[in-house]
Amino acid sequence: MQRRILLFRFLLSIGCVVLAAAMSPLTAAAQERIGVLMLHGKNPGSNMDPNFGLMKGNFERQGWLVSFPDMPWSRGRYLSGDLDKAMAEIAGHIKGLREQGATKIIIAGHSMGVPAGMAYAARAGDVDALVQLAPGHIPLGYYTYPRLKSVRDSIDEARALVAAGKGESNERFNDINQGRQQPVITTAKNYLSYFDPTSDAEMSVTAPRIPAKTPVLTVIGEKDPLFSSIKFYYVDKLPANPKNKYLEVSGGHLDSPRVANDAVIAWIQAAVAP
Numbered sequence: 251m252q253r254r255i256l257l258f259r260f261l262l263s264i265g266c267v268v269l270a271a272a273m274s275p276l277t278a279a280a281q282e283r284i285g286v287l288m289l290h291g292k293n294p295g296s297n298m299d300p301n302f303g304l305m306k307g308n309f310e311r312q313g314w315l316v317s318f319p320d321m322p323w324s325r326g327r328y329l330s331g332d333l334d335k336a337m338a339e340i341a342g343h344i345k346g347l348r349e350q351g352a353t354k355i356i357i358a359g360h361s362m363g364v365p366a367g368m369a370y371a372a373r374a375g376d377v378d379a380l381v382q383l384a385p386g387h388i389p390l391g392y393y394t395y396p397r398l399k400s401v402r403d404s405i406d407e408a409r410a411l412v413a414a415g416k417g418e419s420n421e422r423f424n425d426i427n428q429g430r431q432q433p434v435i436t437t438a439k440n441y442l443s444y445f446d447p448t449s450d451a452e453m454s455v456t457a458p459r460i461p462a463k464t465p466v467l468t469v470i471g472e473k474d475p476l477f478s479s480i481k482f483y484y485v486d487k488l489p490a491n492p493k494n495k496y497l498e499v500s501g502g503h504l505d506s507p508r509v510a511n512d513a514v515i516a517w518i519q520a521a522v523a524p
Contacts (some may be wrong), residue, residue, distance in 0.1 A: 264468060284522060285315040286287075286354025287343050291362025292326035292427060296320055301381070302360040302507045305514070312515060315352045317343045323362050332443035333369065333451055338446035340370045344377075354378045354407045354522045358514070360507055361386035369450040372459035378523040379493075380460070382468040384506040385422055385480055386427075390447040390454055400424040400431060405445050428475070428503060447468070457487035465493035465521045469510045473502035493521050 277478035286309050290299050297303070297320045307314045321339065322330040344355055358381035365387050371377040392401040404423040411417055417439040425434050425445075434441060444451045460466065467486055470480050477498075485496055495517055499509045508513075 253392075260482045282310070282353045282522070283315065283351050284354045284356060284518065285347030286317070286345075286351070286356045286358055287340065287347060287367075288316065288318040288516075289321060289357060289359040289366050289517045290318070290324065290341070291361030291363060291384075292323040292425075294427075295361060296324040298358070301504045305358065305507050305511060308511055308515065309358075312519075315347050315350050317347055317417065321363070321366070323366070329434055329440055329444060332370055332440040332444065333449065334367075336366060337370050337373060337398050340366065340491075341374065353466055356381060356518055356522070358383065359394065362504065365451050365456070366420070366451045366462060366490040368453055368456040371461070372456040374451065375461050375464075377461075377464055379518060380464060382466060383510065383514070383520065384471060384474055384503045385468065385476060385484070386451060386503070387444075387451065387453075388476070388483065389445050389449060389452040391483075393447060398426055401426055401445065404434075405442070405447075408438035408441045408445070412442065417442075433477060453484035454487055458489065460488055462489035462491060465491045467495045467497065467514065467517045467521070469497045469499060469506050469514070470508045471499050471501040471509065473500075474506070476504065 255369050288306060290297050290302055297318045303318065306316050306318050320327065322336045346418040347355060355377050356379045357371065357377050359367040360383040364382045364385040367380055372487055392398045392405060401424050406513060408423060411421065418437050419436060420437055425432050443449055448455065450456055468485050470477055481496065488494060497510065497513060501509045
């Protein structure tokens with residue numbers, strides 16, 4: 251009888267070890283928590299944007315941690331500081347998500363939030379996935395499309411000011427957002443950090459530098475001004491990743507987040523899966 255009891259205990263201990271080993275990947279997976287940093291579009295965009303903002307609640311209903319801050323290119327801050335300052339703010343928001351318990355970091359950008367998120371991912375390399383909704387802001391395009399000449403002239407002016415040692419004085423420059431021209435009051439150096447075609451604010455510059463381990467979802471509406479060109483503009487320049495996805499949806503620039511909401515959530519879940 252004693253031998254049978256000892257044998258039973260021995261087999262039971264082996265079974266517990268095997269069961270624990272089998273369950274450990276599940277336990278690790280269960281401990282993973284997604285944190286999403288949402289980056290809105292540029293002026294007149296902000297973290298009060300109802301088109302993009304609706305995703306915040308939908309993400310939170312998945313049990314995800316979400317940060318949706320007001321960034322330096324918003325209506326109230328346009329343009330506050332240079333691109334490096336924006337990258338530092340992004341780093342701070344990601345740090346905040348990690349401190350709340352996020353183990354997987356997703357940057358979900360809309361319009362101007364797309365090149366900003368790409369710039370951060372290319373520099374920092376610690377982003378687990380990028381969601382690119384209706385990518386906007388095309389410094390290289392200002393030298394390609396005739397209708398954007400006023401912005402090109404401002405870039406040339408800013409370059410001349412920097413060359414003349416006047417890069418720190420506030421000046422008035424031009425921008426065009428979704429066909430609407432608007433002024434930008436900032437220094438020539440700050441302006442160039444966002445508008446120079448060689449800067450990290452240019453998607454075609456940062457796309458090849460996104461870590462190959464970082465999957466990218468690009469969503470573009472069929473009525474978006476960049477619908478016919480966004481693939482060759484930057485998507486085709488991304489490093490190969492089996493989880494990369496290019497998604498065309500109905501609608502235009504502003505309503506892409508609403509139209510693609512369910513597809514975005516499903517992709518994020520698949521993108522961070524082991």
